[in-house]
Amino acid sequence: MDIDVNVIEQMVKKAIAQVSNEGNITCAPSAQQRGNYGVFDTMDGAIEASVIAQRQLLRSSMEERKIYVDAIRQAVLNRENLEMISLLSVEETQIGKYEHKIIKNRLAAQKTPGIEDLITEAQSGDNGLTLIEYCAFGVIGAITPTTNPTETIICNSISMIAGGNTVVFSPHPRATKVSHLLVTILNKALEEVGAPANMITTVKEPSIENTNAMCEHPKIRMLVATGGPSIVRKVMSTGKKAIGAGAGNPPVVVDETADIEKAAKDIIDGCSFDNNVPCIAEKEVFAVDQICDYLIHCMKLNGAYEMKDPAMIEKLDALVTNEKGAPKVEFVGKSAKHILGKLGITVGDEVRVIIMEVNKNHHLVTEEMMMPILPVVRCHDVDEAIEEAYVAENGNRHTAMMHSKNVDKLTKMAKLLETTIFVKNAPSYAGIGVGGEGHTTFTIAGPTGEGLTSARSFCRKRKCVMSDGLHIR
Template sequence: MSTNIDPEVMRTLVSQVIKELKEKGAGTSCPAPTAAATLYGVFPTMSECIDASTKAQEVLLFQTPATRQKWVEVIRHTCLDKRNMEMMSRMAVEETAIGRYEDKIIKNTAAAKYTPGIEDLSTDARTGGHGITLFEYCPFGVIGSITPTTNPTETIINNSICMIAGGNTVVFSPHPRARKTSAFLVQTLNRALEKSGAPANMITMVQNPSIEATNEMMASPKVRMLVATGGPGIVKTVLSSGKKAIGAGPGNPPVVVDETANIEQAAKDIVAGSSFDNNVPCIAEKEVFAVDSIFDYLLINMKGAGSYEIKDRETIEKLWSVVSNEKGGPKVEFVGKSAQYILDKIGIQVEGSIHLIIMEVNKEHPFVQTEMMMPILPLVRCDNVDQAIEWAYESEHGNRHSAMMHSTNIAKLSKMAKLLQTTIFVKNGPSFAGLGIGGEGYPTFTIAGPTGEGLTSPKSFCRRRECVLKDMFNIR
């Protein structure tokens, strides 16, 4: 998406919006419970969010598929509006301090344009001597959705389209570090939907997101389904709620490159995918396993594609000590930061054209075994492709999330797909092709590996109803 607005002007505008939101609330809270805030989906308490969403769903329930699709198109159009798109993308980076504005634009655009709508909900029919039976999709009702700080706007756009297409309304519980951005988007969408004749508050969120508010949402009998996008802790909590739940948990996506691959193209794709939004997407390349015969050539091409190589062990270990916490996980303050920013913290200055940090390590190194969500990509040298696939399987830790392979060997591509059993498996392309960005799939920001739905779409948030009409002439 091109822009004619000066970046400095946009940054100033975003700062003004965030400042106004702070002034209207208390401290760092979202907008105070004014009439406008209440009318447009942002409520001071979770119970008000749920009640408003319930009321909206009672109206939505009786709307035709064509009407629901009309409102889906309103969401798409509103998000793709130039000012709204640039505002929410810039706000997300400013508020969360995660990712890159240009890549947020790409992700938000993909979510708005390519998330499936009503067309995903096809009705099947069976006829015979005893009448007709329809198998149709129907809504759960009010859905509670927990969204992450890494993809705050993308997840709200994607889930709102999917859930409303299915006849549901949604209560969002955003990450507290993305509350202002989330509130801006929720209110913007509700304004547009109400103008189009939709029921008020089909999309709601609590004014000040918190663990307590999330727990209240999960416990409410009016919320019939829960969806969580985040780490293993929140997914486990949702799955133990006793309700229908969809959990999108962690991943550690590996990449395999063998001797039959187009190495120049593989290098470009890997760098593009791993550095996209500073490695925040959960599908992004997190570690590379390359066969020895092409390893050095791959490394050279990756450097030419915008990577900085750290060669000595001492610097690699220094980098690990800086970006990891005492538990061996990523330090929050480095998640989604640029390669330039991270390198500066260990005394290395590079140009802005450097988007990825690479290094050769062994397969046991914590950079390989830990999902860091930073533009840091370890490479492991392998004897052959079978060893590379086996080590990739081990590093993915059974998450069944995402994986990539660069090869023209169909047998080995098939072997990796069958062994890893990931939800997304990208062959000969960057990871984001699996989100429909330059690929033929569709975007989703709730990739449900733990609960098995995989790439969620409108039918993921619906029940399948069997509607039987008995042949009246056979009744005695």
């Protein structure tokens, strides 16, 4: 991509200065408390403003809701905004790739469904007409991850507002600046189209304490957590309606019937996307012995660096893993070139993924590493590969991929793993609408069962009965 990083850096600095200045305004001067553009000193302030906004939103027509959603889309698609949030996201979190953040943010703006997702059910008969409509839940508290800080805010804001809700975000503290910048941009865009103020709010200093305050606040009617197991467990134990979009460890199976050249390219493309941080990205491969060598050969032709020395593989694992066995924060979302550089191995930018053959119990297989390290496990046959993929997925029921032309085995794997997303013969991102049919989301709710969330996931189903009339048969 042709970008002038210096120009964008200047733009980001300007935007941060703007956000900080606006954050200092404690007594909002403009109408409807718009002065802070959604960023509040306290969590309580952010929630109270959201309550007022939600009451106003309920009085808006569906056509107006559509205008608000379109304003969010346009604000993100504005080139300057898109570049600023993508660059600042990488700069602040030190996670992922600028070019891929651009793609992900654009995807969230373009392919998250709006009000068209709220399809009314009707039942008609001798006793009249009954409608079941998707209605607002109220004020939603949404917790967002470091790995997709802006993508999650964009897709949650579109879906939740389309559903008639307002949203209070509790971002990861390491993504504070970029979250503030985006919330500010979205509030300004919404103000320009005459939307109620503060439909999207957040707090000046995100923290675990502020997240806890949000979870416990009586005026928060629904909690949506996009992150690891700890925050998902937390929202599910609050006694409130909770949607949990949790961790994955997506395995890929490749059998002898697959188009191996294509499988190798798809796997490297999916695994290296945004330096492997997407929760759906390929994290380990189970390949049938018959094609395993050729698959590795083809992966190398597509930007994989193969590590063969067992001692070096252990050194790599020790480098990127903390004392608890989890990935070290400073290596999450870093490039293969950066990681190899730390081991004294110099490679070019064409190297996108580090691969190595290991056994099925290796730590790099069993742990969700979120960096472009892709262990390959050689299996006797496809049945063994499917069984081992099931074990590695670790019961997350999140995402899995298979490259095969054997319909029976594809069906077998899909049934056994029960993942929310199962991609056949494509990179993982086909599962969120890139090169695959269907909408996108960055909140994939496996644990609570909503699946790929959209406006209707954040709604209450309500029934409206007209007795003895309005049926026309």
